[in-house]
Amino acid sequence: MILKAEGISKRYFRNTNTANYFYAVKKTDLPLFRGELTAITGRSGSGKSTLLNMLGGLLSPTEGRVLYDGRDIYALPDKELSKLRNAFVGIVPQGQSALSALTVLENVMLPYYMYKKDGDIKDRAGELLERVGILSLANAYPNELSGGENRRLAIARALIHDPDIILADEPTGDLDDENTKTVLELLRAAADDKKAVLLVTHENDALSYADRVYRMNGGELTECEG
Amino acid sequence: MLTKLPFKNLVNRPARSAALIIISAFLSFSVFGGAMVLSSLQIGLGSLRSRLGADIIAVPDKAARQNDLEAILIQGRPGYFYMDKENLDKISCIEGIEAVSAQYYLASLSAGCCSMPVQVIGFDPETDFSVKPWIQKSYKKQLNEGDVLAGANINAEAGENLRFYGETCKVAAKLDKTGTELDNAVYADSATVKMLMAAAKKKGVGVLEKNDPEKLISSVLIKVKDGYDVSKVSDEINIHLRGVTAVKTQNMISGIAQSLSGISEITNILMWAIRALALVIMAVAFSMMINERKREFAVLRVIGASRKRLAGIVLTESVIVGCMGGLTGVLAACVLIFPFGGLLEQKIGLPYLVPDVKTILLTAVSAVLAAMIAGPLTAAFSAVKIGRMDTGVILNSN
Known part of the structure; x- marks a missing residue:
């Protein structure tokens, strides 16, 4: 096990009235294992993305802990947590997530240079762009890409650091069948390469690539059998 | 990156x-x-303050009443007024005065440099403490008769000639800019300005027609000794000299x-x-x-x-x-x-x-x-x- 959520939940207040709140994610335990692709499925608004963001160190849980190699990531100072996320976690956020001022290639290379000034990651970035099928667009800007091409850029960016954990939030949204297959195979290959992969999706086709499948319903997570 | x-x-x-x-x-x-x-x-x-140099300026009553002094000295309006030269000696005898120097004002009818009349300001090189310190920044030599110094806005360069009342004057130097209307005037020593006044008299210019330019001055610039009250010295002049008004320069600048x-x-x-x-x-x-x-x-x-x-x-x-x-x-x-x-x-x-x-x-x-x-x-x-x-x-x- 590399990443573990221990009794985490996320509660939001609807307004200043403290009694008026709801749980986006109810008290949940979730382990992610090396070499496994875990999928969470469920309807929109069921709390899947909230759970993923809490696992990625992007959203503090209301209660509970998220442990990376036994360390509570939310107990770390912001700088250390940011460095940990940069080095060990590759996140594919939902929707368009490229920086419009940078080219496709620069977007993919940016995580590498976040805390490093030297070294050359251009070859690896090129290789990843080729794997996701957008190498020819390396010098294009995000506003020149289609929605699907933007998603593939985000996947290449998440893999640039060869992270231990990959958290993908609807990575196949906006993609055609062929590209969906390419992306899912890429995530499967990452899991086979001893990474812990979490795939949040509402597409049933994607579940066949998973080792474990969970269902999220009204903020409650349940593991699906078989 | x-x-x-x-x-x-x-x-x-x-x-x-x-x-x-x-x-x-x-x-x-x-x-x-x-x-x-x-x-x-x-x-x-x-x-402007340092250009005026003096604590008090004494002028004919008429000039003070008509605000001619301020117009000529501060606003640079061409003009002239005269009083008897004897006033210079009388003022110098008043207690508390450190230095006095006469000035002569003459407005040209027209000059080669300018489409408008130009103010000519004459000073006495022997006694002057107002114009000379400023002039010396641009021109250190002695002025010869017929030489003038052009204010920064006068359209004439050193070596060129200007004509006033039919007399030709050589521009010895162009003065540093003061930022005041005094940049529009021409400066000359008393010998040159008297020559010009004589020429003006020949042309029939107002008051000069009936008087001898040698016996006239326009104003007396006065420096008060340390420890003396400028207002009291000014009052003394106004009391003792008939036809003369002493004006404190501070009052002129205060506006x-x-x-x-x-x-x-x-x-x-x-x-x-x-x-x-x-x-x-x-x-x-x-x-x-x-x-x-x-x-x-x-x-x-x-x-x-x-x-x-x-x-x-x-x-x-x-x-x-x-x-x-x-x-x-x-x-x-x-x-x-x-x-x-x-x-x-x-x-x-x-x-x-x-x-x-x-x-x-x-x-x-x-x-x-x-x-x-x-x-x-x-x-x-x-x-x-x-x-x-x-x-x-x-x-x-x-």
């Missing part, structure tokens, strides 16, 4: 960046432009100083209003910009940027904006203020003298620095705001 990101962000949104740079330029324009106009007026007043103080006050209020408005607009613009780009900042958090790093990106962008805006504002102020200094002087009717290059450069650097500091100051709230934003919530909201 990360260090280039703020530049790339600004280049990527040229309209937004240009708007921020223009607001910042307003700020540095007001700092630099305001300082330049105000110090030019201050220096102009200082220059200008008052106008200057009024203009300074209005300029200051206007400039501070522009500065405050620019700061508020900049703060709002940065806040709007951060709001518009919050998903971009959330993505930076996703790939591992710390809160501090995000704030660093915003602050770097604001420093670049401040620097570019600062330089633009100073440049715009230079283009608008310096070439039109003369027009400004005419419009406000106050002495105006541009500061030296060192002062201009120091003020320009201060204005650019002010804009550079204002950028991060106004963006600080926004930088703190992005640090506090909940990345997960932003990502989920799209």
Whole structure:
């Protein structure tokens, strides 16, 4: 096990009235294992993305802990947590997530240079762009890409650091069948390469690539059998 | 690559960046432009004060009553008035006077240099303490008979000739600019000015027709001894000399100083209003910009940027904006203020003298620095705001 959520939940207040709140994610335990692709499925608004963001160190849980190699990531100072996320976690956020001022290639290379000034990651970035099928667009800007091409850029960016954990939030949204297959195979290959992969999706086709499948319903997570 | 990101962000949104740079330029324009106009007026007043040199000026009663003295000495209006030369000796006998020197005023009918009449101011090189110290900055030699010194605005260069009342005078030197109307006058020693007065008499000019120019003077410049009250000495002159009025130069300048103080006050209020408005607009613009780009900042958090790093990106962008805006504002102020200094002087009717290059450069650097500091100051709230934003919530909201 590399990443573990221990009794985490996320509660939001609807307004200043403290009694008026709801749980986006109810008290949940979730382990992610090396070499496994875990999928969470469920309807929109069921709390899947909230759970993923809490696992990625992007959203503090209301209660509970998220442990990376036994360390509570939310107990770390912001700088250390940011460095940990940069080095060990590759996140594919939902929707368009490229920086419009940078080219496709620069977007993919940016995580590498976040805390490093030297070294050359251009070859690896090129290789990843080729794997996701957008190498020819390396010098294009995000506003020149289609929605699907933007998603593939985000996947290449998440893999640039060869992270231990990959958290993908609807990575196949906006993609055609062929590209969906390419992306899912890429995530499967990452899991086979001893990474812990979490795939949040509402597409049933994607579940066949998973080792474990969970269902999220009204903020409650349940593991699906078989 | 990360260090280039703020530049790339600004280049990527040229309209937004240009708007921020223009607001910042307003700020540095007001700092630099305001300082330049105000110090030019201050220096102009200082220059006028030192040019007058004397504590008291004694003139014929008629000149004092008709405000001719102020018009001739301060506003540079060509004109003349005369009194008996004996008054010079009588004044010098009054207690508390350290030095006296006579001056002679003559207005030319026309001169080769100018389409308008020119004021000729004559001084006595033996006793003068008012004109000489200023003249010596431009011309150290003794003036020969027929030589004149041209004020900075007179259209004649050293070596050229000017004709007054049919007499030819050689321009020995051109004087330094004072920023006052005295730049429009021509200066000569008493011998030359008497020669011109004699020529004017031949041409039938007013009062000179009936009098001997050798026995006339226009005014007496008086320096009071240390420890003596200027007002009392002035009163003594007014009591003892018939037909003569002693005027304290401080009173002549106080009107200008008052106008200057009024203009300074209005300029200051206007400039501070522009500065405050620019700061508020900049703060709002940065806040709007951060709001518009919050998903971009959330993505930076996703790939591992710390809160501090995000704030660093915003602050770097604001420093670049401040620097570019600062330089633009100073440049715009230079283009608008310096070439039109003369027009400004005419419009406000106050002495105006541009500061030296060192002062201009120091003020320009201060204005650019002010804009550079204002950028991060106004963006600080926004930088703190992005640090506090909940990345997960932003990502989920799209």
